[in-house]
Amino acid sequence: MSERKPFVGGNWKMNTNRTTSAELARAVVDGLSSVSGVDVAVFPPFPYLLAIKSILRDRGSSIKLGAQDVYHQPDGAFTGEVSIDMLKDCGVQVALVGHSERRHVVGEKDELINLKTRAVLESGLECILCVGETLEQRLNGHTDSVNQRQIRTALAEVPGEQIDHLTIAYEPVWAIGTGKVATPEDAQDAHSKVRRLIETLYGSETAERIRIQYGGSLKPGNASEILAQPDVDGGLIGGAALKGADFVSLVRAAAQAAQNKD
Ligand code: PGA
Numbered sequence: 001m002s003e004r005k006p007f008v009g010g011n012w013k014m015n016t017n018r019t020t021s022a023e024l025a026r027a028v029v030d031g032l033s034s035v036s037g038v039d040v041a042v043f044p045p046f047p048y049l050l051a052i053k054s055i056l057r058d059r060g061s062s063i064k065l066g067a068q069d070v071y072h073q074p075d076g077a078f079t080g081e082v083s084i085d086m087l088k089d090c091g092v093q094v095a096l097v098g099h100s101e102r103r104h105v106v107g108e109k110d111e112l113i114n115l116k117t118r119a120v121l122e123s124g125l126e127c128i129l130c131v132g133e134t135l136e137q138r139l140n141g142h143t144d145s146v147n148q149r150q151i152r153t154a155l156a157e158v159p160g161e162q163i164d165h166l167t168i169a170y171e172p173v174w175a176i177g178t179g180k181v182a183t184p185e186d187a188q189d190a191h192s193k194v195r196r197l198i199e200t201l202y203g204s205e206t207a208e209r210i211r212i213q214y215g216g217s218l219k220p221g222n223a224s225e226i227l228a229q230p231d232v233d234g235g236l237i238g239g240a241a242l243k244g245a246d247f248v249s250l251v252r253a254a255a256q257a258a259q260n261k262d
Helices: 018-031 046-058 084-089 100-106 110-123 135-139 143-154 160-165 184-202 204-209 223-227 244-260
Strands: 007-011 039-043 064-067 094-097 126-131 166-170 211-215 235-237
Touching: 007 094, 007 211, 007 244, 018 039, 018 046, 018 244, 046 064, 084 110, 094 110, 110 126, 110 143, 110 160, 126 143, 135 143, 143 184, 160 166, 160 184, 160 204, 166 184, 184 204, 184 211, 184 223, 223 235, 223 244, 235 244
Parallel strands: 007 039, 007 235, 039 064, 064 094, 094 126, 126 166, 166 211, 211 235
Antiparallel strands: none
């Protein structure tokens, strides 16, 4: 068994409606009722958080409720934003920060992502910090420097004792929603360098403990080899998380991969 329990997240993005989000949640809960050894979270759109929380609670599920984004200010005149306390009030346990669509579609900068990361971790919620390079950056050989910059700036002033609540998701932007997936070797290479950076910043014990998810077009047909890599500790799933059976199969693949790692 790997020392690190894998962690698989289903990021529903701006998909589903009131009916289909509930159906998806039920399918995931029922499909995973006999699966153990993996932490699982689902990230529904904000308007459905409370309804999905009820489904998870009523079925006694250990699946965590996640938020796709947060705002770092506690309250006030921030039209359209959602505070951490509001999310906690809805039963949210884990929040995504710095997802590539927040960075590249909405235009969030590293400094804002740092404020959000600090606020989430200070609040006691779990945080999944997403990082990754664009295709142009990869072609120019900047994959590792981009990951390093995004992680260093996001974690500026984050104390070591909060890192146990942090997961990093390495999600190459060119692989998200495109059907192109990193090779297992490329994923392992990027993940091991992320882990070394955490070692530099927080020491070797923290680096060995932190979970690093891979994200980007993971599907039941391509996931096993990536999840088998020594520094890949689960996945953050977008498109395939919208099909209950596919998501369940990806969680099972992560459980199997962890069992095969010594
Ligand atoms: P994808 O999305 O699986 O659809 O590529 C992954 C993500 O954005 O987290």
